[in-house]
Amino acid sequence: MKSMTFQASLAAAAMLAAAWLASPVSAQTQTQPAPAQSVAQPAPAGPAPAATAPSALAPSASTAAAPAAPAGPPAAAGPTTPKPDVATAVAPAMKELSPWVMFMSADVIVKAVMIGLAFASLVTWTVFIAKSIELSVASTKLRSALKKTAEARSLAEAQMALGAKEGILPSFLVAALREARMSAGLSSDAGIKERAASSFAEIVRAEQRRIRIGMGVLATIGSTSPFVGLFGTVWGIMNSFIGISKSQTTNLAVVAPGIAEALLATAIGLVAAIPAVIIYNHFARVTKGYLELVSRASGAAGRLLSRDLDRSHGSVHSRAAE
Numbered sequence: 578m579k580s581m582t583f584q585a586s587l588a589a590a591a592m593l594a595a596a597w598l599a600s601p602v603s604a605q606t607q608t609q610p611a612p613a614q615s616v617a618q619p620a621p622a623g624p625a626p627a628a629t630a631p632s633a634l635a636p637s638a639s640t641a642a643a644p645a646a647p648a649g650p651p652a653a654a655g656p657t658t659p660k661p662d663v664a665t666a667v668a669p670a671m672k673e674l675s676p677w678v679m680f681m682s683a684d685v686i687v688k689a690v691m692i693g694l695a696f697a698s699l700v701t702w703t704v705f706i707a708k709s710i711e712l713s714v715a716s717t718k719l720r721s722a723l724k725k726t727a728e729a730r731s732l733a734e735a736q737m738a739l740g741a742k743e744g745i746l747p748s749f750l751v752a753a754l755r756e757a758r759m760s761a762g763l764s765s766d767a768g769i770k771e772r773a774a775s776s777f778a779e780i781v782r783a784e785q786r787r788i789r790i791g792m793g794v795l796a797t798i799g800s801t802s803p804f805v806g807l808f809g810t811v812w813g814i815m816n817s818f819i820g821i822s823k824s825q826t827t828n829l830a831v832v833a834p835g836i837a838e839a840l841l842a843t844a845i846g847l848v849a850a851i852p853a854v855i856i857y858n859h860f861a862r863v864t865k866g867y868l869e870l871v872s873r874a875s876g877a878a879g880r881l882l883s884r885d886l887d888r889s890h891g892s893v894h895s896r897a898a899e
Contacts, residue, residue, distance in 0.1 A: 579719065585810060609790045616706070635756065661708075670733040671882065676841060679837055679838040679841050680838075681843075682686060682834065682838060683813060683838040683839075683841070684812065684813060684816050684838075686809070686812050687809045687812055687813045687816075687838060687839065687842055690805060690806065690808060690809030690812075690842050691841065691842055691845050693805065693808065694802055694805060694806060694809075694842070694845040694848075694849045695845060695848050695849075695854075697798045697802055697849045698798075698845075698848055698849040698852070700794060700798065701794075701795060701798055701852055701853045701856060702852070703854070704791040704794055704795055705852075707791065708791055708792075708860055711788075712788070712860070712863050712864065713866055715745075715867060716866070716867050717871060717876060719744065719745055719746060719867075719870045719871070720742050720870065722739055722742070722745075722746040722747070722874070723743055723746065723870070723873060723874060723877060725738045725739060726738055726739065726746065726877060726881075727877075728879075729840060729881065730883060730884065731881060731885050731888070732750055732753055732754050732757070732878075732881045732882060732885055733754075735750055735877075735878075735881055736750050736754075745784055745874055746869055746874040746877070746878070747778070748877055749777055749780060749874055749875055749877075749878035750779050750881070752773065752776040752777060752780060752878070753773050753776075753777075753878050753881065753882040754881070755776075756771075756773040756776060756882075757769065757882060757885060757886070760772065765882075766886045766887075769882070770879070770886070772880075772882065773877065773879065773882055777875045777878065780875070781868075781871055781872070781875060782812070784868075784869060785871075788864055788867060788868070789864060789875065792802055792857060792860060792861070792864070795853050795854075795856055795857040796853075796857055798849060798850065799850050799851075799853035799854035799857055800850075800851065801850075802847070802849040802850035803843075803846050803847060803850045804848075805844060805846055806842045806844070806846020806847065807842075807843055807845040807848075808842075809839065809842025809843070809846070810839045810840055810842050810843045811839075812838075812839070813836075813838050813839025814835070814836060814839045815843060816830060816835060816839075816885065817835030817836050817839060820835055827891045831899070877897050890894075
């Protein structure tokens with residue numbers, strides 16, 4: 578009886594060894610508990626365990642090894658599959674935030690602010706081009722006129738040198754001749770010069786007003802454009818917060834477009850204000866230089882008038898001496 582039990586145990590051990598060598602390494606860990614069950618099953622009868630043990634152990638090894646094979650691939654492919662789906666789902670929802678798109682999607686008030694600031698910027702550059710041409714032409718003409726009359730000995734000679742041209746220096750010469758003609762017969766040269774100087778001052782003030790046309794517009798644009806742009810920004814951000822409260826979300830994709838549209842108004846305000854301030858300061862220097870030329874022209878006309886008065890008195894004294 579003991580020999581038959583020993584033979585059955587030996588046959589079961591041989592079958593387990595054959596199954597262990599035939600199965601893969603991953604299945605070996607799952608089949609290790611099987612010998613304990615098979616060893617624990619020895620039947621009290623003699624020849625029955627030897628026949629039933631192999632048939633009972635073979636299915637257990639095959640069933641333990643079978644589910645181990647397909648377990649690997651799903652575990653490796655699981656984490657990588659959702660990523661492309663998320664990327665493709667988010668990509669179409671993204672919104673292009675170009676300046677034109679932000680302008681078109683902005684509020685009506687913000688649009689009006691942006692259009693006004695763009696118009697102010699256009700006015701700034703228009704004034705810059707117009708005043709640059711005007712100051713350049715006026716300065717060139719005045720320098721040429723001063724050069725032509727530098728050798729003139731009287732008001733008549735200066736007028737002949739200039740011809741029938743219009744300008745600030747011919748205006749001074751005309752005012753001096755008119756005052757000399759209207760003061761004919763008066764013996765006080767100081768009174769004539771004083772009245773002529775008053776006429777010159779009026780011409781200078783008129784030229785200052787004329788040459789400063791457009792400077793006030795530049796000053797206004799430079800000082801108010803940042804605040805107008807800030808008003809558009811405040812209005813746009815207020816609308817953005819109202820939209821956040823309605824949507825009840827603080828997602829950056831929802832908040833960012835409205836804030837970007839609002840900040841565009843401030844950007845346009847700065848684009849209009851910074852050039853206006855720079856151009857205003859530039860024209861302030863150029864205008865000052867031109868007005869210095871005007872003062873030189875006024876002094877040249879006054880000197881010519883003084884020579885004519887002295888010359889006329891000299892001729893009167895020579896006649897009286899004769």
